[in-house]
Amino acid sequence: xxxxxxxxxxxxxxxxxxxxxxxxxxxxxxxxxxxxxxxxxxxxxxxxxxxxxxxxxxxxxxxxxxxxxxxxxxxxxxxxxxxxxxxxxxxxxxxxxxxxxxxxxxxxxxxxxxxxxxxxxxxxxxxxxxxxxxxxxxxxxxxxxxxxxxxxxxxxxxxxxxxxxxxxxxxxxxxxxxxxxxxxxxxxxxxxxxxxxxxxxxxxxxxxxxxxxxxxxxxxxxxxxxxxxxxxxxxxxxxxxxxxxxxxxxxxxxxxxxxxxxxxxxxxxxxxxxxxxxxxxxxxxxxxxxxxxxxxxxxxxxxxxxxxxxxxxxxxxxxxxxxxxxxxxxxxxxxxxxx
Amino acid sequence: xxxxxxxxxxxxxxxxxxxxxxxxxxxxxxxxxxxxxxxxxxxxxxxxxxxxxxxxxxxxxxxxxxxxxxxxxxxxxxxxxxxxxxxxxxxxxxxxxxxxxxxxxxxxxxxxxxxxxxxxxxxxxxxxxxxxxxxxxxxxxxxxxxxxxxxxxxxxxxxxxxxxxxxxxxxxxxxxxxxxxxxxxxxxxxxxxxxxxxxxxxxxxxxxxxxxxxxxxxxxxxxxxxxxxxxxxxxxxxxxxxxxxxxxxxxxxxxxxxxxxxxxxxxxxxxxxxxxxxxxxxxxxxxxxxxxxxxxxxxxxxxxxxxxxxxxxxxxxxxxxxxxxxxxxxxxxxxxxxx
Numbered sequence: 001x002x003x004x005x006x007x008x009x010x011x012x013x014x015x016x017x018x019x020x021x022x023x024x025x026x027x028x029x030x031x032x033x034x035x036x037x038x039x040x041x042x043x044x045x046x047x048x049x050x051x052x053x054x055x056x057x058x059x060x061x062x063x064x065x066x067x068x069x070x071x072x073x074x075x076x077x078x079x080x081x082x083x084x085x086x087x088x089x090x091x092x093x094x095x096x097x098x099x100x101x102x103x104x105x106x107x108x109x110x111x112x113x114x115x116x117x118x119x120x121x122x123x124x125x126x127x128x129x130x131x132x133x134x135x136x137x138x139x140x141x142x143x144x145x146x147x148x149x150x151x152x153x154x155x156x157x158x159x160x161x162x163x164x165x166x167x168x169x170x171x172x173x174x175x176x177x178x179x180x181x182x183x184x185x186x187x188x189x190x191x192x193x194x195x196x197x198x199x200x201x202x203x204x205x206x207x208x209x210x211x212x213x214x215x216x217x218x219x220x221x222x223x224x225x226x227x228x229x230x231x232x233x234x235x236x237x238x239x240x241x242x243x244x245x246x247x248x249x250x251x252x253x254x255x256x257x258x259x260x261x262x263x264x265x266x267x268x269x270x271x272x273x274x275x276x277x278x279x280x281x282x283x284x285x286x287x288x289x290x291x292x293x294x295x296x297x298x299x300x301x302x303x304x305x306x307x308x309x310x311x312x313x314x315x316x317x318x319x320x321x322x323x324x325x326x327x328x329x330x331x332x333x334x335x336x337x338x339x
Numbered sequence: 340x341x342x343x344x345x346x347x348x349x350x351x352x353x354x355x356x357x358x359x360x361x362x363x364x365x366x367x368x369x370x371x372x373x374x375x376x377x378x379x380x381x382x383x384x385x386x387x388x389x390x391x392x393x394x395x396x397x398x399x400x401x402x403x404x405x406x407x408x409x410x411x412x413x414x415x416x417x418x419x420x421x422x423x424x425x426x427x428x429x430x431x432x433x434x435x436x437x438x439x440x441x442x443x444x445x446x447x448x449x450x451x452x453x454x455x456x457x458x459x460x461x462x463x464x465x466x467x468x469x470x471x472x473x474x475x476x477x478x479x480x481x482x483x484x485x486x487x488x489x490x491x492x493x494x495x496x497x498x499x500x501x502x503x504x505x506x507x508x509x510x511x512x513x514x515x516x517x518x519x520x521x522x523x524x525x526x527x528x529x530x531x532x533x534x535x536x537x538x539x540x541x542x543x544x545x546x547x548x549x550x551x552x553x554x555x556x557x558x559x560x561x562x563x564x565x566x567x568x569x570x571x572x573x574x575x576x577x578x579x580x581x582x583x584x585x586x587x588x589x590x591x592x593x594x595x596x597x598x599x600x601x602x603x604x605x606x607x608x609x610x611x612x613x614x615x616x617x618x619x620x621x622x623x624x625x626x627x628x629x630x631x632x633x634x635x636x637x638x639x640x641x642x643x644x645x646x647x648x649x650x651x652x653x654x655x656x657x658x659x660x661x662x663x664x665x666x667x668x669x670x671x672x673x674x675x676x677x678x
Binding site for chain 1: 392397398399400565578584585586587590596597598599600601602603604605606607608609610611612613614615616617620
């Protein structure tokens with residue numbers, strides 16, 4: 001049994017972008033298990049924009065990670081030691097918020113077996129069949145609720161959430177326009193995922209492109225970004241349109257507050273619904289989401305990309321790729337090899 | 340039968356506050372009625388913040404009033420001539436958007452008798468039992484939906500909409516805090532209407548007062564104002580709180596756009612729902628609203644104030660009181676005497 005754990009610990013809260021020294025990579029001894037606990041060897045560690053939020057001492061949906069604590073993160077691992085009746089050695093499990101470390105010790109109540117489907121790689125349970133897939137599914141179907149023929153815009157559309165959100169909207173019969181940050185991503189959205197239109201916000205004026213691609217206005221804005229891109233979308237939202245507010249990544253590295261839509265009067269005039277949501281609110285309905293997403297995966301109706309980066313030691317550097325866009329699919333750390 | 344009509348015509352679009360010359364008071368001949376039409380002598384003309392919106396050439400929920408057209412406005416009048424089978428001379432009617440004029444000619448389909456209740460003054464059908472009452476009722480019950488014991492904040496709380504919205508929330512069992520612009524209004528809210536707390540935003544720091552009056556945070560923000568007052572409220576909104584967006588009066592006289600909440604990240608973190616609404620969306624459910632409001636009025640459970648200003652010729656000046664706060668209850672013009 002392992003006796004040493006490697007961990008990323010939050011040493012100080014980042015100001016702006018994450019800098020060397022904000023997180024420290026340390027070794028600590030592994031304690032023995034208590035009754036009901038399992039020792040999980042982490043295989044995949046999820047890197048998500050919300051990691052940056054957790055590092056800040058702001059009022060948020062979970063307590064911030066305390067300075068000195070292991071960095072919080074979700075992931076998948078394998079049980080290597082068990083004092084649980086329910087979980088046995090060798091089980092592949094969702095490790096909850098197991099953290100940025102080689103090994104997590106968790107009570108069985110916080111851990112569930114990965115519901116494997118034949119032919120589906122394990123990384124998919126970090127993405128399309130994991131938290132980001134569920135985020136996309138519930139935000140789009142429960143809040144966005146596009147009707148056939150409606151126009152849906154997704155920002156950060158090539159991201160782990162956005163790419164699934166757009167495809168879910170397509171499966172509802174909507175026209176889907178994606179906004180992404182380079183031509184390769186835009187090409188993937190248009191050619192592989194069947195998006196009806198794509199906008200490279202680094203090369204095009206987003207407002208002009210939306211005017212061209214959304215002649216009937218916008219009925220659903222699946223908002224991941226905030227800032228000027230959000231303003232360009234909101235300015236074209238229709239009467240009774242919906243805006244699932246999933247993320248505001250443009251602001252996560254900023255010191256100040258991230259403002260709402262520049263034209264809030266339009267929210268009034270057009271009777272727009274804006275709803276912030278966090279995937280943990282929907283976990284009581286997770287089975288519904290897995291059933292829908294799993295069905296589409298089995299039918300080949302959803303496509304996705306996973307981007308594992310090898311080595312826990314690279315986590316603090318790799319997480320920054322979420323903000324530069326320098327990744328291709330769901331970003332994760334391969335902490336150890338699959339069994 | 341009258342042959343001359345006095346009308347306020349929009350001559351140019353106001354820049355900022357309404358200035359002399361933006362509206363012109365003219366006399367025009369009255370045409371003869373067509374089949375199905377009635378001639379309505381206006382008795383009360385409603386003055387509302389939305390009048391200012393209608394004067395601007397911005398994308399809004401109705402077409403703007405065209406330059407050269409009679410200013411749009413709702414009101415109550417009496418039928419003086421009828422070519423309708425349904426409406427007869429002497430009927431008191433809601434004149435729809437009859438306009439700023441002595442007489443309105445309208446098709447019977449646009450006109451409905453005022454559903455009088457015994458002992459209720461006619462002006463009440465311009466306020467608590469009119470559009471502003473319905474606005475308060477549906478915004479609070481359908482979007483805000485306070486549960487017993489929840490904390491509700493209402494801005495512009497002494498206004499025609501806010502004062503009813505707050506009382507409706509009280510009738511749902513909520514704690515209600517009102518924000519208003521002078522001590523007399525605050526006193527009325529606290530002493531007559533039973534608000535649980537009041538804030539004079541001209542004399543107190545709104546954020547500090549909210550901290551004192553809302554120790555458990557804010558569950559519903561009935562938003563009438565926008566700007567810094569809105570930001571102070573949003574900063575204290577709870578998980579899963581709701582924000583019926585009824586108005587943004589702080590911005591109606593501004594040239595630029597009225598921005599959304601300064602801390603939009605909170606809308607995400609706290610999973611806040613924001614919903615713009617306009618009363619015309621709820622008119623199919625008007626009977627439900629009238630039944631509820633009428634029942635409370637009959638039981639003496641709702642209080643309200645009406646502020647009629649005599650003389651159509653004073654409309655252009657009087658409407659500015661909505662923005663200075665220099666009025667006491669629902670502002671309206673008494674165009675002519677009640678029968």
